[in-house]
Amino acid sequence: MTASNKVTIVIPIYGDWPSLSDCIESLKQNVDFDKHKAILINDCGPEADFIEGKIKQSIKGCGSFK
Numbered sequence: 451m452t453a454s455n456k457v458t459i460v461i462p463i464y465g466d467w468p469s470l471s472d473c474i475e476s477l478k479q480n481v482d483f484d485k486h487k488a489i490l491i492n493d494c495g496p497e498a499d500f501i502e503g504k505i506k507q508s509i510k511g512c513g514s515f516k
Contacts, residue, residue, distance in 0.1 A: 456485055456486055456487075457485075457486045458486070458487050458488070458489060459477065459481065459486065459487070459488040459489070460488075460489050460491065461473060461488060461489070461490050461491065462491050462493055463490055463491060463492045463493060463495070463501060463505070464493045464495035464496075465495040465496040465497060465501070467497070467500070467501050467504055470501065470504075470505070471504070471508060474490075474505070474508050474509065474515075475508075478512065481514075483512065483513075483514035486514065487514040487515070487516065488514060488515050488516070489515075489516045490505055490509070490515060490516070492505070
């Protein structure tokens with residue numbers, strides 16, 4: 451892969467906020483979001499509304515997360 455290739459990271463979500471939170475923080479620290487983006491897909495698992503709210507808080511201001 452060359453440096454100019456853009457990558458979209460797709461993260462399916464089904465419960466387990468603590469692990470998802472760790473994943474989001476790792477992405478923030480390790481991915482060059484000037485080039486790449488991440489898509490979080492909430493599969494409406496356990497505590498879907500709670501997790502949706504936590505996701506929105508966690509990615510606020512991070513335009514490369516959808």
